[in-house]
Amino acid sequence: MKVLTIARNTFREAIRDKILYNLLFFALLMIAASLLLATLTVGEQSKIIIDIGLASINVFGALIAIFLGIGLIIKEIEKKTIYNILAKPVPRYQFLIGKYIGLLITILVNIVIMGAGLYIILILNELRWGHSIFDVNFDIWKAIYLIFIELMVITAIALMFSTFSSSSTLSAIFTIAAYIIGHLTEELKLIGDKVQDSLLKGPITFFYYFLPNLDNFNIKGRVVHRLDVPSSYIALVTVYGLFYVAVILLLSGVIFQRRDFK
Amino acid sequence: MTNSVIKTENLTKVFKVGFRGKSVAALKGLNLEVTEGEIFGFLGPNGAGKTTTIKILMGLIYPTTGKAWILNKEAADVEVKNRIGFLPEQPYFYDYLTSREFLRFYGQLFGLEGDELRTRMNNLLTLVGLEDAADLQLRKFSKGMLQRIGIAQALINQPDLIVLDEPMSGLDPIGRKEIRDIILRLKEDGKTVFFSTHIIPDVEMICDRVGMLMKGELVNVGRLNEIMDAKVKYVEIVARNVSKEMLAHMEAIGSSLYETCDHVSINVRDEDRVDSILQLIKDGKGSVVSVIPQRETLEEHFIKKIGGTS
Numbered sequence: 001m002k003v004l005t006i007a008r009n010t011f012r013e014a015i016r017d018k019i020l021y022n023l024l025f026f027a028l029l030m031i032a033a034s035l036l037l038a039t040l041t042v043g044e045q046s047k048i049i050i051d052i053g054l055a056s057i058n059v060f061g062a063l064i065a066i067f068l069g070i071g072l073i074i075k076e077i078e079k080k081t082i083y084n085i086l087a088k089p090v091p092r093y094q095f096l097i098g099k100y101i102g103l104l105i106t107i108l109v110n111i112v113i114m115g116a117g118l119y120i121i122l123i124l125n126e127l128r129w130g131h132s133i134f135d136v137n138f139d140i141w142k143a144i145y146l147i148f149i150e151l152m153v154i155t156a157i158a159l160m161f162s163t164f165s166s167s168s169t170l171s172a173i174f175t176i177a178a179y180i181i182g183h184l185t186e187e188l189k190l191i192g193d194k195v196q197d198s199l200l201k202g203p204i205t206f207f208y209y210f211l212p213n214l215d216n217f218n219i220k221g222r223v224v225h226r227l228d229v230p231s232s233y234i235a236l237v238t239v240y241g242l243f244y245v246a247v248i249l250l251l252s253g254v255i256f257q258r259r260d261f262k
Numbered sequence: 263m264t265n266s267v268i269k270t271e272n273l274t275k276v277f278k279v280g281f282r283g284k285s286v287a288a289l290k291g292l293n294l295e296v297t298e299g300e301i302f303g304f305l306g307p308n309g310a311g312k313t314t315t316i317k318i319l320m321g322l323i324y325p326t327t328g329k330a331w332i333l334n335k336e337a338a339d340v341e342v343k344n345r346i347g348f349l350p351e352q353p354y355f356y357d358y359l360t361s362r363e364f365l366r367f368y369g370q371l372f373g374l375e376g377d378e379l380r381t382r383m384n385n386l387l388t389l390v391g392l393e394d395a396a397d398l399q400l401r402k403f404s405k406g407m408l409q410r411i412g413i414a415q416a417l418i419n420q421p422d423l424i425v426l427d428e429p430m431s432g433l434d435p436i437g438r439k440e441i442r443d444i445i446l447r448l449k450e451d452g453k454t455v456f457f458s459t460h461i462i463p464d465v466e467m468i469c470d471r472v473g474m475l476m477k478g479e480l481v482n483v484g485r486l487n488e489i490m491d492a493k494v495k496y497v498e499i500v501a502r503n504v505s506k507e508m509l510a511h512m513e514a515i516g517s518s519l520y521e522t523c524d525h526v527s528i529n530v531r532d533e534d535r536v537d538s539i540l541q542l543i544k545d546g547k548g549s550v551v552s553v554i555p556q557r558e559t560l561e562e563h564f565i566k567k568i569g570g571t572s
Contacts, residue, residue, distance in 0.1 A: 005370040009356070016358045080354035084415070087320040087350070088371040089343040260323040262277065 002090050003098040010102025014068055023067075024110055027060035031117045035125065046125055047224050050140055053118035054220045058147050061111055062179055065151045068106065069158030070171045072099045073256075077166065082261060093253040100159055100249065107151050115144045139223045142234060149241040150217035154179055156248040157212075163256045181207060182214035212244050266334070267423050267454045268296035268319060273328035275314050275478075288314040290478040291328065296456050296471075301449050303465035304458040306475035307568060312458040313351055315475070316427050320348055333423060344372060347416035349409075351427035351458075357401035361392055361411055364400060365418060372419040386414040389444070406437040413444060424448055426457035430464050442468050462561045472560075474567060481567055490563050494555040497536050499528045504548040512539055525551065 014020055034052035038045035073096075076082040085095060122136045157178050161171035181188065185208055192204040216237050219229050273292040276285050289311045296302045306312050317323045318330050321338040330337035333345055355364060362383060369379045387393050390410035400408065409429065416424055426445075430438045438461070445455050445468055459465060465472055466486065473483040482489045504526050512528055513519055515535055520527045530536050536553070543550055 001373065002371055005367065009359075009367055012363075013356065013358060080350065080352075081356055083317075083320070083322055083350040084348065084355065084368075085371070086322055087343060087346070087348040088368065089340050089373075090371055091340050258324075261317065262323065 003094050003101065006085070006090070006095055006098025007102035007105065010072070010099050011105045014103065014106040017068070019067060020064065020106070020110070023060050023064050024113065027056050027110075027114050028117045030056035030060070031114065031121055035121050038125065045129075046122055046137065049118070049121055049125055050137060050224050051220065053121065054140065054143050054147070054223070057111060057114045057118065057144060058150070058218075058220075060114065061107060061147060061151045062154055064110055065103070065107055065155040066158050066172060066175045066179070069103055069155045070162045070168050070175065072103060072159060073162040074166065074168050074171065077261065086261065092257050096159070096163070096253055096256050097249065100155065103155055103159075104152060107155065108148060111144060111148055111151070115141065137223065137226060139226070139229065142229055143219050143223045146217040146219055146234065146237060149238055150214055153182075153212050153214070153217075153241050153244050153248075156245045156252070160248050160252040160255070163252045163259065178211060179214070182212050183218075185211060185213040186215060212241075216240060265298040266295050266331075267298050268294065268302075268330075268332055268456060270294045270315070270318075270330045271328055273315070273318060273330055274326050275311075275318065275323065276326045288478055289318075289325075292475075292478070292480055294473055294480060294483070296454060298454055299449070299452055300470040301445060301455045301468055302457070303469035303472040304456065304475065305460065305462070305465055305472050305564065306458070307460060310475040311478040312475055313427055314478075316351075316425060316458060319425065320346075344419060345422045347419060347421035347424040349412045349416045349424075349426045349429055352431070355400055355408070355412070355415075357403075358399060360399050361387065361396045361414075364411060365415055368415040369418045374418070382418055382420075386417055389417070390414045391440070405432050406434065409433060409437065409441065413441065417448075421453070423454045423456065426455070428459055429457055430459055430461050438464060462559075462564055466560045474564065476568060486560065490558050490560060494533060495531075495558055496556050497530045497533060498552075498554045498556055499530060499536070499539060499543075500525055500551040500553075501528065501543050502526075502549050502551060503546075504543060505546050508542055508546040508548065512542060515539070529556075 031053045034049045034056075037052060038048040041048050073082075076085075076099075082095075086092060118140060119136065122140070123133045126133055126135050154175065158171065158175045161174050162168075165171045165174075188204055188208045192201060192208055195201050195204060219233075221227075222229050270292050273289055273294075274287065275289040276287050278284065279286050292311075292315060294315075304312055304315070314323070318325050319332060319337050321340070321343070324338070332339075332342050335342040356367075359367065365383045365386065366379065369375075369382065374382065384393075387396055390413055392407060392410055392414070395403070395407060395411075400411065403411065409432075413426070413429065416426070424445075429441050429445075433441065442464060445457070448455050469486065471483070471485050472489065474481050474489075502525055509519055509521075509526065515538065517528050517530045517535070517539060520529075528539060530539055533555075540550060540553070
């Protein structure tokens, strides 16, 4: 119940934050602009639109997750609002989970808005060519669902950094780095296999196993080319994401429990 | 037999500061006890460790050594917070909330809801005089209004112990009086109030007992009349129509004089000499306006103590 109270308040704080609307505006702008780009191509315009649209949802969703996610705890400490919450009968881990859920709801709402924007553009595109609206590739929602799972992982990472760092900038850099490397883990493994130097091999192998493989959540290519995405794959990746989130939240909880709020 | 509401034993807090992690002791072996139903003033200059103590009591930071109990439970116990009302130093609140949303939020953190919560919210808004600002966002509040809504949220759970960190700082005299009245009303209701301040007259007016903290150490604790020198410092005699000759005489027997337009104020350090001075005034056909024994004020005591430790 207290978790939900904090989650609701976090959501309220986020939707009263201007940064959210800026990011959402640019995301929708990008999705709309894909329609223009599509007209420059020969052949299946919808592929271009889906490609750009899903990429925009992923990137802007990640930006929302990172910037709002880091602000979650650090802002509470900077503004000293956390003192009065933790002086109430709210266990620290519940505060943390409440903040996390509040942000997830915010992200979910935003992704659904962006997804709806993309869907409308796709419908308009089909109508323009005299096709039925049922020709729209419904699988984009599978891709958007997995983007959401990915953002759950990124939000958890941002939250973890903000539980021990007191600098938003550093936390942002770390989380963005984790996001980028997380999308390059396959390459990391390849490099690790090729490198002879054991001094380099160690850290590379560590990063490969420690950081999440975010490309697992990326089914954009398959959706664009209307290839089948098995439900078993989606279920497996969901479990992978949730497991990663659970571990990070547990770690954040331990760090947060021991922290002094000076 | 009185019950202890707050108790600390040998409480020490060492902070690491700066890049090199230099150790700074904010609290050095604090032993403090606050009993049920009293108003306890926690006094000390800025940086004495008052807020550090309060943060340990509220479970926001952990002591380096020593222990703290509230209502016979360990201070870090989350359950005991159901019975505490807390107002942090300078109210830092979510300023995007309105008064009502704000009180509802904190009420929900105590598990309150429905009619019960609504009734308490309305009563508290009336108590702190913010009925008209019920739907105003906190960012539009004045300092005094913030302090008042802060007190309201501290009382939403009808606590047994109310901890206020600098509740009067930054308020005008009327605002301070309002806060004092609320604190006195809480005492009447049988609550224990623990508040920190550096505004001495407030303490003098309402506190049952005070504790003085300097550089992380409790230098004095007790009832006001116990800790302050009950001894008369000097006797102030105010008189009229005293001749110059007499004044010189009085000065000679060890008193200091301050002349105003038609009065003269004579401060006599030695109580035994008061009678002879009064006799001198009488003999010189002067008239006595007042004779007031002067005792130490809390402020003087406080400054003397600071001087003694620094």
